Amino acid sequence: MSTINTPPAYKQAPWRRQLQIIGAFMLVLVIVATIAGLYLSISGRAAAAGRRIQQLEMRAKTLNLEINDLRTHLALISSSISLNDRIDSLNMQTLDPHSAVYLEVPGYSPDLRKEIDRDPEPEAPKATLLPEYTRSLWDWLREKIWTINPNPLQDANEVLP
Amino acid sequence: MKTHKGRILFICIIATVFAVAICVQFIRIQNMSVAQQILEDSKAYQGVTRLVYPNRGNIYDAKGRLLAGNETTYEVGLDLNAILKSQRTTVAKAVSDVLGMDYDQVLAYTEITPGNGNPFYIQLDGFVSPEKIMQFEALVKEYKEMKVGRNEIRPRLNGLMWTPHNKRSYPEGTTGSNVLGFYKYLDRTQGMGYFGVEETYNSLLAGTPQMVYTAFDPQKLSMLDEIPPGADLELTFNREIQAMAEQELDDAIEWSGAKGGSILIYNPKNGEIIAMANTPRLDPNEYWNYAELFPNPEPFNPTISKTYEPGSVFKAITVAIALDSGAVDLDTVYSDDGSYEIGGVTIRNWDFGAYGDVDMTDCMRWSLNTCLAWMAEEIGPDNFYAYLKAFGFDRNTGIDLGGETHWPLKLPGASNWYPIDLATNAFGQGISVTPIQMAMTVGAIANEGKMYVPHIVKAVIIDGKRYEVEPVLAGTPISAETASKVTDMLTETLMDESYEKANIHGYTFAGKTGTGQIPTEYGYTNPLTNASFVGWGPSEDPQVLVYVWMQEPTLDIWGSQIAAPVFSRIVEKLVVLMDIPPDNIRLSNQAPDQVMNIGE
Numbered sequence: 001m002s003t004i005n006t007p008p009a010y011k012q013a014p015w016r017r018q019l020q021i022i023g024a025f026m027l028v029l030v031i032v033a034t035i036a037g038l039y040l041s042i043s044g045r046a047a048a049a050g051r052r053i054q055q056l057e058m059r060a061k062t063l064n065l066e067i068n069d070l071r072t073h074l075a076l077i078s079s080s081i082s083l084n085d086r087i088d089s090l091n092m093q094t095l096d097p098h099s100a101v102y103l104e105v106p107g108y109s110p111d112l113r114k115e116i117d118r119d120p121e122p123e124a125p126k127a128t129l130l131p132e133y134t135r136s137l138w139d140w141l142r143e144k145i146w147t148i149n150p151n152p153l154q155d156a157n158e159v160l161p
Numbered sequence: 162m163k164t165h166k167g168r169i170l171f172i173c174i175i176a177t178v179f180a181v182a183i184c185v186q187f188i189r190i191q192n193m194s195v196a197q198q199i200l201e202d203s204k205a206y207q208g209v210t211r212l213v214y215p216n217r218g219n220i221y222d223a224k225g226r227l228l229a230g231n232e233t234t235y236e237v238g239l240d241l242n243a244i245l246k247s248q249r250t251t252v253a254k255a256v257s258d259v260l261g262m263d264y265d266q267v268l269a270y271t272e273i274t275p276g277n278g279n280p281f282y283i284q285l286d287g288f289v290s291p292e293k294i295m296q297f298e299a300l301v302k303e304y305k306e307m308k309v310g311r312n313e314i315r316p317r318l319n320g321l322m323w324t325p326h327n328k329r330s331y332p333e334g335t336t337g338s339n340v341l342g343f344y345k346y347l348d349r350t351q352g353m354g355y356f357g358v359e360e361t362y363n364s365l366l367a368g369t370p371q372m373v374y375t376a377f378d379p380q381k382l383s384m385l386d387e388i389p390p391g392a393d394l395e396l397t398f399n400r401e402i403q404a405m406a407e408q409e410l411d412d413a414i415e416w417s418g419a420k421g422g423s424i425l426i427y428n429p430k431n432g433e434i435i436a437m438a439n440t441p442r443l444d445p446n447e448y449w450n451y452a453e454l455f456p457n458p459e460p461f462n463p464t465i466s467k468t469y470e471p472g473s474v475f476k477a478i479t480v481a482i483a484l485d486s487g488a489v490d491l492d493t494v495y496s497d498d499g500s501y502e503i504g505g506v507t508i509r510n511w512d513f514g515a516y517g518d519v520d521m522t523d524c525m526r527w528s529l530n531t532c533l534a535w536m537a538e539e540i541g542p543d544n545f546y547a548y549l550k551a552f553g554f555d556r557n558t559g560i561d562l563g564g565e566t567h568w569p570l571k572l573p574g575a576s577n578w579y580p581i582d583l584a585t586n587a588f589g590q591g592i593s594v595t596p597i598q599m600a601m602t603v604g605a606i607a608n609e610g611k612m613y614v615p616h617i618v619k620a621v622i623i624d625g626k627r628y629e630v631e632p633v634l635a636g637t638p639i640s641a642e643t644a645s646k647v648t649d650m651l652t653e654t655l656m657d658e659s660y661e662k663a664n665i666h667g668y669t670f671a672g673k674t675g676t677g678q679i680p681t682e683y684g685y686t687n688p689l690t691n692a693s694f695v696g697w698g699p700s701e702d703p704q705v706l707v708y709v710w711m712q713e714p715t716l717d718i719w720g721s722q723i724a725a726p727v728f729s730r731i732v733e734k735l736v737v738l739m740d741i742p743p744d745n746i747r748l749s750n751q752a753p754d755q756v757m758n759i760g761e
Binding site: 054062064065066068069071072073074075076078079080081084095097098100102104 | 216219226227228230231232233291325326327330332333334336375400401404666733734736737742743746
């Protein structure tokens, strides 16, 4: 018994075959380009944010120095030496204790200590980088998929509290 | 066809072998010892690690006024890589004009080629004022806006850098400087506090330096951890009262011709130092004058570091011991014939007088040495010195200021102790004390027998949170009853005409004068004395204790003539500054926090 090797009844046209190969190649190329573009965009924004952080930290440092400077300057112009000079320049005299009269003023408290007896300063909110700058593309995809169907086993009619 | 397939196979094998060889080479290079070294070295180019020093904490007085803070100053230097060859003369001229440096010297710096052992950066001045930096900025602006011709070169200050940093500043200058101490700010990395609060609390004020890494790769940048500044300190010290005490001290020294002096204002109820005036005083902003102002062995703060024989102010302690131990009572009578024999030595009164039969109040009123010597014998040496130890005369008070000293107490049985010491110690001779010791111990009499450790820091403020320093009880050497008796006794004596110069109009205070002879190597041959006064009040509820010590006044030798009027002048101003109501108002039970002082 002999077998007959039958050729196929038809064959893809060569141009059609080439088009399929080019199409598949282009598809891969587009996907790679998209991922690369996305990566570049995100990493570019991350870098810009990093530089901004640096600038803001420098600014914060400068402002801290300025605050210290102003505080000291204020203390300097309100120091006992400066005040005495101003008293002299204004032809004023310090109080003679013998001429002091003690008067009762209900509700008056001369205690100025409250200036530094303040409550603890609220802690400045610490800036954190958005997750877009720290997570990977894979994390992002996984999160998106998870967000679409957070709990697939849950009954659709179930009412959550 | 067969030949063609063979060639392809051959090329594939060659390519595969080549690819495998590259991979092997990759792995080999990655694992070479030199590769690890290169990897380590590369870290230096990935970022910079710096040791960052926190801002030094501020120091405030009891009313929240800044006594020590930080101000901005600049470091000016040359970044040799950034200086353009054509601009070297421009940079040198700018530096020379603004900072007053030698032009040729600066020009020589700009001509240094960085690297190969030469520096990349040269610091020109570490402490340049903001005003001078503004001059540099004005020059930069001027050069930028300058119109230059086609063939001309625009002047630039590229490579001239200024970086801001903090400098310690003391806005009050010399006021309270003996208490504050100073910070050697010119040493920016090893600087530390010397003397006073700056020394004692140096580690708290300085904070903790931290290593901070900053990556050059912007993708690796993140928020740096904020470095907490050093702790702020709030003192018990009141700037107004301190300035007043210093002014009074200066006036008193000038008036009395004294060599120096100290005034201590102290709260006996909790040990807080309200003011501590001394001479001389250093401006801590110019601390480099220290050696000139305090030649060895002159102490920085005599109130805590200089001992002297106090004289009759010590009688307040002796009489307290005598009453507390039961050796005498207020009504006990002593017959004074003007002399008292002890250990083969005759003790006489300050005026060589004989006062006849006197009670204990009169003993104090007339400050009779003979009576006090007798009193000490009645107490007995063991009991007397046990009390002195309970009062703390054998040790430092423990005040939170650097440099405290004390004179070792001579005790019975020691080779340098003689029976006469018992008598002379009773009236403040042959025993040396610091003013802070006297204030603390007399504070026990003013505060129902309870003696508090003197302290200057009221609270520590860390990260905006305030931690109050609790007063520490140093002991209760005498009973409240004894303390009250001594206060009443010394209030009564202060009302006497002979103490007129210590009286305060409208207020009742207790107090005692002291005239201490100064020992030399030949005995008590120095004609000059130490004049002192200790007073506390208002007598029925003492809120303040004032100790005055005038060293070797030349106008008069007696404490009653020199120290007592200084005490009076200080307390007259003090009651106004501390809002202490006069007797007639206070004793009519008015709330003290609902009143204020005004001038007529």
